[in-house]
Amino acid sequence: MNERILRVLDFQKVIDRLIQHAGTSLGKDLASKLKPSTNLEEVNQLQEETDEAALVIRLNVPVPLGGIFDIRESLKRAVIGGVLSTSECLDIANTIYGGRQVKDFVEGLDEELPILKGLVESITPLRDLELEIKSCIDDHGHVMDSATEKLRGIRSSIRTHESRVREKLESYTRTKSNMLSDAIITIRNDRYVIPVKHEYRGAIGGIVHDQSASGQTLFMEPKAVVDLNNQLQELYAREKQEIERILRELSHRIAEDEGFLSENIRILASIDFIFARANLGRAMKAARPAMNDQGIIKMQQARHPLINIEDVVANDIEIGRDYTTIVITGPNTGGKTVTLKMVGLCTLMAQSGLQVPALDGCEMAVFEHVFADIGDEQSIEQNLSTFSSHMTNIVDILKHVDDRTLVLFDELGAGTDPQEGAALAMAILDEVVSRRARVIATTHYPELKAYGYNREDVINASMEFDVQTLQPTYRLLIGVPGRSNAFDISKRLGLDEFIIDRAKSHVGIDSKNVENMIAALEKSKVQAEKEYEEAHKILLESEELRKEMEEEWQRFEDKREALYKKAEEKAEKAISKAREEAEIIVSEIRKMKTDAKMKEHEWIEAKKLFDDAQPNLSSKPKESKRNTTSKEELSPGDEIKLLTVNQNGTVIEKVNEKEYLVQVGIMKVKVKRNDLQLIGKPKQTFQKPLATVKGSNYHVPLELDLRGERFEDALLKLEKYVDDAVLAGYPKVFIIHGKGTGALRKGVQDFVKKHPSIASSRQGAAGEGGSGVTVLELR
Structure with missing residues (x-):
């Protein structure tokens, strides 16, 4: 689709509304780039996605898309070795959490949602990375004291030195308050100072860092606190270095998981985009269209997407099955252009995966091209008249028209001599119709009123006009050409009767016959629509009655089946009891070998x-599971x-x-x-082999999982496990401690160095768990 068509049909206004329904910047970005597709399979996929999201929205359960950020630029910087800020790291942690929330939400829905559940299945939780970031950075974006022991120690020293500096300066505010402009302690150039009156500068002594606007107050650092402030500045520098080191490590960890994070972002953006399309459809009270590539459009009670739903007049429109062209005639301000744009805009929306504002059961076609010649596009730069401008567009359209094209002509042939314009309009329509394109054209020319009667694939239509109120109703009448209402309107406005009669005498017989025919068609159309509505109402009532009868019959079948089942269960219990009694009798007879010398096969036959003898009580034969x-x-x-x-x-x-x-x-x-x-078939069970400690029934696995354990508890479990493994005679065992912050891994490695039964240790290979596993070689 070229950009001009999207602009003429106001497609960008639909996109602007779509963007408002996106919950994240990622979804808004995808919505802003939405364009109609010309591939039927792709369009059906988009419509299926939107329909699944619409099903979720109907459950009135909001999708948890909060806390998801566009972290793509941060990931790029992390990959090339950049150090991310605390806010960037926090955004990444929140996005990981938000992605997990969306995954849990979709997977927890009971409905069949193959597309959405297939998407969230690819979201990687990344809990370890999220916890690592949250353990270092708080919700306000500050690096916490607990991030590392070193940072905790530095900040403790900072607080001690700040307290000592304040104590020194507070002694000045108490004992030399007359020399100070105000008894306060403030900060200038990251150093603690006090405000000293200019005339007491020498009495206080020290370093001047700033002065007031009037120059009467100097912000001085007394000599007594210079060394303390210097030590404080040194601690600040060490704190900054430690924070930078922490952020560098976090950035490195983020870079390691960049692939998972990028994929999560892509999926979350898609999900937000899909739900934005569904929410727009709900706001428009739209329906999912059945898509086809045969050029068939059928919409009932279709509305223009950009007109307020309370004000717009809904219309039925159909094209592409019995006819390929609609010629709409009628007066200005009757709604012809709005109808034209409504069809074009709904087509673009449907091909973009958006639902269309019409009743359920609508059909829309996927076109290769959509062309529109609408409005006055006169070009001053090219010195073109209105007629020339329209004709330039039409010439360009005719170069590309084929059977997969939708063409919208507004006031075809206007802007020139009426007789020539009408002839030109009919010739252009003949050419486009011959190429099997789908065409909707509006015109003023009365000569085109009979156009549809002479062509097989063309049908006339008009916009209804209420002569009583002298107002258009904006209802589209398919099959009825527009007729002139000039005489009726003039009469209602008070024009003398004899003037109207004289005017009628000037109208040719053919024109009168055409007007009479059109009036009769309008009357027939209104009557047919009324009868159709009544028939449709009866059909709905019949369908409801049929549905009730089917439900009643099903209840009867269920009740009858339950009675049969109950009777069968009762009979089976009686037969089972009889069989047990017979078995007892047979058993007793067998013991009496002298009196019962029957052979074994005779017992089996009996x-x-x-x-x-057991009767088949089931009313329905049970189907065998196998042939x-x-x-x-x-x-x-x-x-x-x-x-x-x-x-x-x-x-x-x-x-x-x-x-x-x-x-x-x-x-x-x-x-x-x-x-x-x-x-x-016999059930086969497989169990992972466990070793047995020599001389006992205690089983020892080949691996020990310490993830989630407290540090002290983990070391106690590790010590006991190694002793048991040595007793079991294991040459090698695996200790799973995870990656995490590395504290547990370091504790395991320190333990290994001290234990006499451990010959050596190594980090797990790629197939063994990597750095999250330590392999122990036992003596």
């Missing part, structure tokens, strides 16, 4: 007869059903391609594959 004729390969241990006797068993081994040896109860038999149904 049991089968008992099982076959009984399946030729799936069976393996030893598989659970099977022997279909010939309806008994469960286990596969022992495969005899050949067609036979298996199976065990059913106490019998082992060869059975054909077709007589077997696979029920399930």
Whole structure:
């Protein structure tokens, strides 16, 4: 899309509204760069994203996008070795936290959101980096005393020296207050001073750092505090160096995770941009359009996106299926140009992934080009008239028109002789229509009122005018050309009847017939719309009734199924009880071997007869989980059903391609594959092997995880673990302490040096956890 079309159709005003709905500077940046796409697949993806966000918004749960900053410039500086400020480091920590909040929010939603959940899945939490920054810098951007032990010591010394300096100076304010302009202690050039009257300069002695505007007050540093102030300045310098060292280390850590941070920022910007599009759609009461590449536009109750929703008149419009061109006729100020811009702007919005202000079920097309010749674009520099300016645009449009083009002509052929202008307008329309473009044109020329009746792909339309109120209604009437209301308006304004009759006598018979035809069409159109609304109302009521009947039928089915299930469960309990009693009787008979000399296979047959006697009480046959004729390969241990006797068993081994040896109860038999149904595979469980301490049942893992432990507790666990590992005979173990601030890692390394059972140690390799793991070689 060229920039001129975006400007003519006021697309930038839509972008300005979109920017207001973005929650972060990252989202606003993406919104400001939004342009329509000409790829159907890409547009559908954008619309799907917007629709998912709209679903979340309908839940009335706000997306937690607060605390996310644009840290891209800071990351670039960190990567090239720059030292970030405290505020930059804090912004990065807050952005990490904000990203994690968004990730948790989206993943916690119950709805199916494949796009949004796929995006947040790629967000890396980076908790360690966030905690490292927050442990050094407070919420106000100040480096805390607890950042390092060295900084704590320096600041403690600073406070001690400041207290001593103040004590010295306070002695001056108490004992020599008459020599001071005010009994206060202040700071000049980062040094503590007191305000001394000019005439007592010599009496106080020391260094003058500043004076008042009148020169009567000197801000002096007495000799007694010069050394203390010098020591204080030295401490300030050491504090500054330590803070710079801390920030340098933090910047280095940030640079290490630059890849993760940049990806997080990209995803968060996309999510904010997606929700901005959805929020704009909600503000406009818009709907998701079904996109196509056949040039079909169909919108019901469509509104101009930039007109207040309380004032705008909604219209139905359709083009591209039964006809490719709409010619709108009618008087000025009737809403023709607004309708033209509404269609063009909604098309650009839909191709940008934005929802359009219309009812659900609307359809929009993806066009390769959208052209518009709207308004008076007269060029003074080129000395072009209105007609010449329009014709220059039209000539350029005709160079690019094809079947994937939407063309909007406003007052086609205006600005020249009416007869020539009308003929030229029809010729231009014929050319554009022949190229199968989608065209909407407005015109004043009465000659074009009959244009749509003579062309197969063209339909007339007009903007309705209320003769009673002498006001346009701004309603678009498809299929009805605009008619002249001059006589009716003149009559209502009081023009004499005989003058109107004389004027009518000057109008040709053809013109009268056309006007009468148009009036009849308007009447038919209004009647058809009224009948359509009534039919639609009846259809909605019928749909509601059908839905209620389906729900009632489903409730009946559910109730009947529940009754069947209850009866079946009751019968199964009775049969189960009978089976238990029969088993007891059979068991007792078996004990009476002298009186019951039946063979084993006879007992099995008797049991089968008992099982076959169980009735099938279910009203619906239960579907088998597996096809009984399946030729799936069976393996030893598989659970099977022997279909010939309806008994469960286990596969022992495969005899050949067609036979298996199976065990059913106490019998082992060869059975054909077709007589077997696979029920399930044996579950396999895998457990990480643990060593056992010699002479005990105590299990020792190969690794010890100390992350999250207090320093003292971690060392106690480490000492016990090493003793157990030595007893277990391990040659090597892994200690997981994490990267963090390095305090725990240093404690582990100090412990290793002192323990007699540890031969050596090393940092974990890339595949073992890196610097977050220490590998111990045991003696």
